[in-house]
Amino acid sequence: MAFAARSLPDHADPRSGRVLLLGATGFVGRHVGAALEGAGYEVLAVARRPRKTPASWRLYLMDLASHGPEALTALLDEERPVAVVNAAGEVWSSSVGGMRLGNQLLVDRLLAGLARSRVRPRLVQLGSVHEYAPQPSRVRLSESSATRPTTDYGRSKLEGTQAVLRAAAEGATDAVVLRLSNVIGAGAPAGSLLGHVAGQLLAAAPGTTAEVRVSPLRSSRDFVDAKDVSRAVVAAMRVPGAAGSVVNIASGSSQHVRDMVDLLIGISGRPARLVESSLTGVRPVTDTDWMGVDISRARELLDWTPGRTPRDMIADMWRAAADLASDSRGSG
Numbered sequence: 001m002a003f004a005a006r007s008l009p010d011h012a013d014p015r016s017g018r019v020l021l022l023g024a025t026g027f028v029g030r031h032v033g034a035a036l037e038g039a040g041y042e043v044l045a046v047a048r049r050p051r052k053t054p055a056s057w058r059l060y061l062m063d064l065a066s067h068g069p070e071a072l073t074a075l076l077d078e079e080r081p082v083a084v085v086n087a088a089g090e091v092w093s094s095s096v097g098g099m100r101l102g103n104q105l106l107v108d109r110l111l112a113g114l115a116r117s118r119v120r121p122r123l124v125q126l127g128s129v130h131e132y133a134p135q136p137s138r139v140r141l142s143e144s145s146a147t148r149p150t151t152d153y154g155r156s157k158l159e160g161t162q163a164v165l166r167a168a169a170e171g172a173t174d175a176v177v178l179r180l181s182n183v184i185g186a187g188a189p190a191g192s193l194l195g196h197v198a199g200q201l202l203a204a205a206p207g208t209t210a211e212v213r214v215s216p217l218r219s220s221r222d223f224v225d226a227k228d229v230s231r232a233v234v235a236a237m238r239v240p241g242a243a244g245s246v247v248n249i250a251s252g253s254s255q256h257v258r259d260m261v262d263l264l265i266g267i268s269g270r271p272a273r274l275v276e277s278s279l280t281g282v283r284p285v286t287d288t289d290w291m292g293v294d295i296s297r298a299r300e301l302l303d304w305t306p307g308r309t310p311r312d313m314i315a316d317m318w319r320a321a322a323d324l325a326s327d328s329r330g331s332g
Contacts, residue, residue, distance in 0.1 A: 018081040020108065022064065023088030025051040027187045028126065028226060032087050033057060044079055065106035072113030083122040083237040086110060091189065097132040101154040107160035111167050121176040124236045127161045129248060129293055130154035131179060139291040143246050161246070166245040176236045176243065180323030181250035181293050184313040185226030186320035194314065197261055198321040201268050210272040215277060217258040219289045221252045225308035235302040242301055250293035251306045264314050
């Protein structure tokens with residue numbers, strides 16, 4: 001399979017090279033692509049379905065999980081990227097099969113494609129802190145914490161991580177795994193807790209008080225801004241000593257989910273009444289009620305620290321959701 005070569009966009013630094021970004025049209029992928037472009041890389045965006053992307057990105061349609069790795073190998077050999085970032089996968093799908101397909105089989109196909117290629121780019125695999133076993137309250141998750149996930153999502157992500165680490169240990173690929181905490185920012189999925197709250201606020205008739213129904217808000221979580229995650233991806237691509245490592249990427253602080261919901265309602269400026277119920281259609285909390293994450297390895301190995309606050313990430317999320325709702329009404 002041949003791919004047409006094109007010149008770099010005017011603002012791309014030819015010394016930085018190209019980066020193949022899987023899952024480029026997803027929530028995290030879009031943020032990573034913007035950070036890559038800002039750092040001078042040309043973005044080769046890979047996605048399953050055609051969606052709008054920046055004009056400077058090159059979009060390749062490829063369903064790696066459902067098909068073999070041959071097309072990926074051809075693309076790697078043609079474009080010779082300096083790095084591959086895997087931001088693809090299933091996030092808290094209701095289908096166990098879907099999560100295995102997107103988080104496990106896709107990684108196997110990705111590694112097979114890399115192994116067959118004539119180039120050796122750095123692979124940055126985006127994993128999840130939900131791969132770890134739940135920790136006792138006030139004990140932070142570190143990279144040495146046990147990996148005994150309690151959810152189907154965590155188990156499927158762990159299978160992908162382990163495959164990448166095996167390939168790195170065998171010398172088959174140059175790879176880094178970033179285990180992300182709960183990512184928030186512009187474009188956050190509508191099915192997430194905060195996305196669900198934003199949707200109910202936006203659905204309320206003007207001049208009325210929104211009734212916001214949520215699952216019982218009993219847990220505390222580490223929330224990290226999508227822009228901070230994207231900076232970590234760029235850092236992981238560039239640090240030679242990071243090869244074969246697992247690195248937690250998180251804010252380093254635990255926020256009660258009720259505080260995050262209250263902050264979102266306050267930023268929206270819309271009157272709301274919060275109703276806690278187990279019948280919300282939002283993913284229930286099925287692992288520990290308290291989660292904190294140790295990010296000392298990210299500071300030491302990647303020279304990375306988070307820079308954005310809960311207010312920053314929720315404000316970005318709200319503005320994007322409100323703009324999308326406004327655009328939808330305008331085109332309706």
